[in-house]
Amino acid sequence: MNIRKLTSLGMTPLVLAGIAVAVPIAGATAASATPQGCQVGKPTENTGFAICHRGTGQVRVKVTCEDGPTGRSHFAYGPWVGIDKTSKVACGAAQRYFVTLVDYQTR
Structure with missing residues (x-):
């Protein structure tokens, strides 16, 4: 395997974790009502x-x-x-x- 592919695979869990965290935050913001x-x-x-x-x-x-x-x-x-x-x-x-x-x- 080349280094570029290893770096890409190493970043995948971080990207997926970021998406998993962002979804609940976005949902909470949409439910909050403000003036x-x-x-x-x-x-x-x-x-x-x-x-x-x-x-x-x-x-x-x-x-x-x-x-x-x-x-x-x-x-x-x-x-x-x-x-x-x-x-x-x-x-x-x-x-x-x-x-x-x-x-x-x-x-």
Whole structure:
């Protein structure tokens, strides 16, 4: 037998093991339901919101806030809410802080 064929045969169990492991993981992921159809927005310079319209679970808004005078950033989080409910948060004093990014988290 040549070396190339031995290497190929030696890899076969690893490939098959990888496929065997991947199938249950893919099945578990497909069965897990999470919020979908989510939207984010910034109704004012100081606030952000998130809402999801489909699926199950909860969502909350996560905004990146910037302190105008110092330029420092921090995160602010809205409350966890269910589907078709709005999670909203303000950065702090409107004359000092503003939203630079609106994102969301799900669970």
